[in-house]
Amino acid sequence: MTESVFYRKAASYWANVPATVDGVLGGFGHISDVDIDGSKAFLKEILELEDPPDTKLALDCGAGIGRVSKYLLIPQFDTVDLVEQDEKFINTATQFIGKDNAKIGTLYKIGLQCFKPQKKYDVIWCQWVLGHLKDYDLIDFFERCSMSLNKNGVIVVKENIATGREIEYDDDDSSVTRPVALMEKIFEEAKLKVIKTEVQKGFPEDIYPVYSFALKPVDYNK
Numbered sequence: 214m215t216e217s218v219f220y221r222k223a224a225s226y227w228a229n230v231p232a233t234v235d236g237v238l239g240g241f242g243h244i245s246d247v248d249i250d251g252s253k254a255f256l257k258e259i260l261e262l263e264d265p266p267d268t269k270l271a272l273d274c275g276a277g278i279g280r281v282s283k284y285l286l287i288p289q290f291d292t293v294d295l296v297e298q299d300e301k302f303i304n305t306a307t308q309f310i311g312k313d314n315a316k317i318g319t320l321y322k323i324g325l326q327c328f329k330p331q332k333k334y335d336v337i338w339c340q341w342v343l344g345h346l347k348d349y350d351l352i353d354f355f356e357r358c359s360m361s362l363n364k365n366g367v368i369v370v371k372e373n374i375a376t377g378r379e380i381e382y383d384d385d386d387s388s389v390t391r392p393v394a395l396m397e398k399i400f401e402e403a404k405l406k407v408i409k410t411e412v413q414k415g416f417p418e419d420i421y422p423v424y425s426f427a428l429k430p431v432d433y434n435k
């Protein structure tokens with residue numbers, strides 16, 4: 214499959230999904246609270262590091278309708294920017310989060326493979342979206358994120374992980390699920406080091422394990 218078909222198929226899949234929590238979670242809206250609780254605990258550990266990131270500005274990547282922004286990032290950060298390529302989702306985000314919420318920053322309607330951050334972020338959160346990027350686009354994306362981190366900034370990746378050794382392709386939503394070894398190889402190629410990893414607890418048995426990784430640039434100087 215060519216690169217443009219891979220990206221176009223995903224965009225049209227999401228264009229036909231309702232702008233609801235259940236929609237962005239593929240019918241698994243009921244796991245949202247457990248997911249957010251796990252993320253809160255993971256973020257708390259990051260904010261309690263010896264050299265923690267600041268809590269001024271966060272970026273929610275592949276934000277959907279702003280579920281992660283609303284329940285996780287906005288309560289912790291002064292401002293949260295969102296990047297999401299689907300027009301209907303991003304248009305719903307302000308309303309879903311609360312249109313009077315002064316913490317909503319800039320909304321970027323663009324695919325992550327093309328997105329070039331224009332600000333410096335304390336935390337860049339990528340959840341359930343990176344399977345939509347080709348490996349080489351993901352490496353480039355991470356490199357751009359690395360350059361857009363504030364001092365002590367952290368990139369968080371929370372994604373489904375394949376249990377076998379092989380990458381798994383989902384023809385419905387045009388995404389891949391990567392085994393942990395491939396994720397680690399991609400982090401290495403993007404010159405990112407893993408400073409914390411966790412497997413989400415309390416999810417149904419019959420779904421992919423979901424790993425959270427906290428990442429910092431390798432050449433990061435304190």
Ligand SMILES: C[S@@+](CC[C@H](N)C(=O)[O-])C[C@H]1O[C@@H](n2cnc3c(N)ncnc32)[C@H](O)[C@@H]1O
Nearest residue numbers: 227275276277280298299324325340341342345
């Ligand atoms: C499974 S949903 C997750 C949404 C959100 N991260 C959450 O956890 O609630 C995947 C999201 O990724 C978005 N997406 C898919 N491909 C993308 C791309 N190439 N760039 C940016 N967003 C993309 C979809 O439109 C959708 O909103």
